Amino acid sequence: MHRSRSTLASLAAIVIVAVAACSGGATGDPTATVKEMVSLVESKQFAKIADIACAAEKQAVAEQFDFGTQLSGQLPGMDAAAITDTMTISMEPVTYSELEKSADKAKVRMTGTMTIGVDTDKMKALLAKTLDAQGVPADDAVIGPAVDAMVTEFAQGQDIDSTVDLVFENGRWVVCGVTQGA
Numbered sequence: 001m002h003r004s005r006s007t008l009a010s011l012a013a014i015v016i017v018a019v020a021a022c023s024g025g026a027t028g029d030p031t032a033t034v035k036e037m038v039s040l041v042e043s044k045q046f047a048k049i050a051d052i053a054c055a056a057e058k059q060a061v062a063e064q065f066d067f068g069t070q071l072s073g074q075l076p077g078m079d080a081a082a083i084t085d086t087m088t089i090s091m092e093p094v095t096y097s098e099l100e101k102s103a104d105k106a107k108v109r110m111t112g113t114m115t116i117g118v119d120t121d122k123m124k125a126l127l128a129k130t131l132d133a134q135g136v137p138a139d140d141a142v143i144g145p146a147v148d149a150m151v152t153e154f155a156q157g158q159d160i161d162s163t164v165d166l167v168f169e170n171g172r173w174v175v176c177g178v179t180q181g182a
Contacts, residue, residue, distance in 0.1 A: 030106035033173040054176035088117040106166045116154035
């Protein structure tokens with residue numbers, strides 16, 4: 001149970017930061033950029049996040065959103081892509097409020113609830129494979145309760161309340177920072 005709570009916290013943090021620290025290619029509306037960002041997160045396109053960060057934060061954003069690196073400490077030996085393949089990410093309801101906007105800077109507040117759905121059978125198989133590779137017994141009596149607890153925790157949702165800092169760069173709004181809790 002402790003492992004599932006810390007895993008949920010890690011995944012929630014990754015997604016929260018991803019939701020709050022990336023942007024789309026909207027040229028005139030910073031809120032549209034943040035909406036596009038939510039779509040990227042929900043579609044699990046984490047690798048695209050660095051491509052839409054401001055130049056000053058590109059490296060930091062790329063490192064921050066390396067999903068495999070983020071999960072490696074929580075789930076050693078598990079393939080991050082395989083983990084995300086077992087999940088669906090949903091942000092609902094999401095509200096957006098433009099707090100400030102000038103010619104080259106904007107702040108948009110985003111609130112909502114993130115839930116993560118998990119395909120229980122796929123996650124159990126992935127966990128069994130990982131434990132077997134580590135020489136740890138991986139029967140359903142061990143795996144089942146852990147996965148069930150994880151599914152329950154993820155389904156409860158995580159409240160999101162972030163202020164996204166955007167800059168107008170190279171003809172488009174891009175995210176250049178985030179503050180958790182408005």
